[in-house]
Amino acid sequence: MRSSLDQYCINVSDLARSERFYTEALGLSVTHRIEIPGVSEVVLAGASGNRIQLARHHEQSGPIEHGNALWKLYLDTDDCEGLYARAIAAGAEAVSGPQHLAQWNVSVAFIRDPDGYLFEIVQMHAAQAS
Amino acid sequence: MRSSLDQYCINVSDLARSERFYTEALGLSVTHRIEIPGVSEVVLAGASGNRIQLARHHEQSGPIEHGNALWKLYLDTDDCEGLYARAIAAGAEAVSGPQHLAQWNVSVAFIRDPDGYLFEIVQMHAAQAS
Numbered sequence: 001m002r003s004s005l006d007q008y009c010i011n012v013s014d015l016a017r018s019e020r021f022y023t024e025a026l027g028l029s030v031t032h033r034i035e036i037p038g039v040s041e042v043v044l045a046g047a048s049g050n051r052i053q054l055a056r057h058h059e060q061s062g063p064i065e066h067g068n069a070l071w072k073l074y075l076d077t078d079d080c081e082g083l084y085a086r087a088i089a090a091g092a093e094a095v096s097g098p099q100h101l102a103q104w105n106v107s108v109a110f111i112r113d114p115d116g117y118l119f120e121i122v123q124m125h126a127a128q129a130s
Numbered sequence: 131m132r133s134s135l136d137q138y139c140i141n142v143s144d145l146a147r148s149e150r151f152y153t154e155a156l157g158l159s160v161t162h163r164i165e166i167p168g169v170s171e172v173v174l175a176g177a178s179g180n181r182i183q184l185a186r187h188h189e190q191s192g193p194i195e196h197g198n199a200l201w202k203l204y205l206d207t208d209d210c211e212g213l214y215a216r217a218i219a220a221g222a223e224a225v226s227g228p229q230h231l232a233q234w235n236v237s238v239a240f241i242r243d244p245d246g247y248l249f250e251i252v253q254m255h256a257a258q259a260s
Binding site: 001002003004005006007008009010011026027028044045046047048050051052053055060064065066067068069070071072073074075076077078079082083086115117122 | 131132133134135136137138139140141156157158174175176177178180181182183185190194195196197198199200201202203204205206207208209212213216245247252
């Protein structure tokens, strides 16, 4: 019996705003849209093909209630500083700016998207890079 | 500037219990473990290589508070009925049993994991299958 993790689906409070942020700031592309009774959805993917699904339940209003379930989403990039700067310019909340983690030889930065979802932006450096 | 969605990280209330459920019931495999101050983490992947990260914050207690942020996680399989039955036998909460959606020619079932995370189990049928 084969099993694979596929996309995951998060609720957003303003689908057009999120789509704009995920495409223009985060650099993802819309793969398709789904309309089911009471819910509008947009599916996006980045360079790896991994997908995220954004859902807007029409009967929900007000800000997203985050609880403590989903901690963070990871975004890989080849330019941590550039992607961080672009996200902040697009209105993302700055959580912590790019820093190099010597232990793993990666640069990481943290932002929150317009609904408060936490993103860890990760740039892996080649083994020989400083 | 390249960007890709990588793994996502959810909090769990009992890391050993969740690891057992995700491996034995859902069929995923542990790829690595991470220990950082105050947090123990397990990363798992399925056949596609897509990963999920489970985190246990040591200072948190009580059940996971779900809010309305993360809606559902998708699990692809070639045996929706078998995976659903195995998950239920392992203690998953039954949300809705396998049913065929003719519009997309897929079988889907819904369960909740030991922390209440909602999984949509999806089996895509070949175009010529009924």
